[in-house]
Amino acid sequence: MKVCVVGASGKLGRYMVGHALERGYEVVGVCRPESVGKLDDLRDRIEIVSGRTDDREVIKRAVAGCDGVLVVLVPRGVHGYSTGTAQAVLDHAEPGARLVFSCGWHISLDGKDVYSRKLRAQVKIFGPVARLLRFADLDDQVEATRRIFASDTRWTVVRGSDLEEGESQGLPVWSRHVGDPILESNLTRRTDFALFMVDALTNDELVHEAPAIVGRLSPSALAHAGAPAA
Numbered sequence: 001m002k003v004c005v006v007g008a009s010g011k012l013g014r015y016m017v018g019h020a021l022e023r024g025y026e027v028v029g030v031c032r033p034e035s036v037g038k039l040d041d042l043r044d045r046i047e048i049v050s051g052r053t054d055d056r057e058v059i060k061r062a063v064a065g066c067d068g069v070l071v072v073l074v075p076r077g078v079h080g081y082s083t084g085t086a087q088a089v090l091d092h093a094e095p096g097a098r099l100v101f102s103c104g105w106h107i108s109l110d111g112k113d114v115y116s117r118k119l120r121a122q123v124k125i126f127g128p129v130a131r132l133l134r135f136a137d138l139d140d141q142v143e144a145t146r147r148i149f150a151s152d153t154r155w156t157v158v159r160g161s162d163l164e165e166g167e168s169q170g171l172p173v174w175s176r177h178v179g180d181p182i183l184e185s186n187l188t189r190r191t192d193f194a195l196f197m198v199d200a201l202t203n204d205e206l207v208h209e210a211p212a213i214v215g216r217l218s219p220s221a222l223a224h225a226g227a228p229a230a
Ligand SMILES: NC(=O)c1ccc[n+]([C@@H]2O[C@H](COP(=O)([O-])OP(=O)(O)OC[C@H]3O[C@@H](n4cnc5c(N)ncnc54)[C@H](OP(=O)(O)O)[C@@H]3O)[C@@H](O)[C@H]2O)c1
Pocket: 007, 008, 009, 010, 011, 012, 013, 031, 032, 034, 035, 038, 072, 073, 074, 076, 077, 081, 102, 103, 104, 105, 159, 160, 161, 162, 163, 190
């Protein structure tokens, strides 16, 4: 299996590269030219494509021949970086390739998520402030995922809870909807977010799903394990 990791030099990207290599996959990593040095220790084990992840020619070259593409969707800057990245992958991935994108809980596939007051406030305050500072544009990630949801590719959009570092606890549990009690702890190890993304490549049950995930050893996961997904 050959997979491309778009955004390989970030924290989530590096974990995904690690999990993919552990599974014996051939890995192509795309990262911004200024970040190539962050992958020096992996230079002998993966193919590195240097370039902006929203550069269509860069993505076209990187995803050629790949069975799966793992994409870190980051809404950084205010120039549609996330949307450009997603569109380039949707347009250039091999027909039938598995496409797995990352984002946060604030993204909704069907509008049936129930958000806490805290999360609503965070989005309401962080969104405009980040945009004003030209640091990030949450609407960019919304538009990116809107295009993914509308596409007829074999996509999965993995929605991460708050993240923490630490040893793996194993594959996170998931639900279709934020607000499901199983997700209440709202915390996942970053390495396990990456594990879920890599595992989704070979899990056809997740095609056209937007699983919201939480750590499998978090209190809410332990309390509600075995309960049907909302
Ligand atoms: N942080 C959280 O608590 C959280 C919670 C839920 C979901 N998520 C999701 O998890 C994924 C990874 O997020 P993360 O916070 O853990 O970050 P991360 O893995 O460290 O990734 C940050 C990414 O952003 C890129 N980046 C940094 N500055 C940039 C810029 N100015 N322009 C374009 N790209 C830039 C980095 O590339 P370089 O290596 O080139 O700098 C890197 O690929 C995202 O999809 C996010 O929506 C995060």
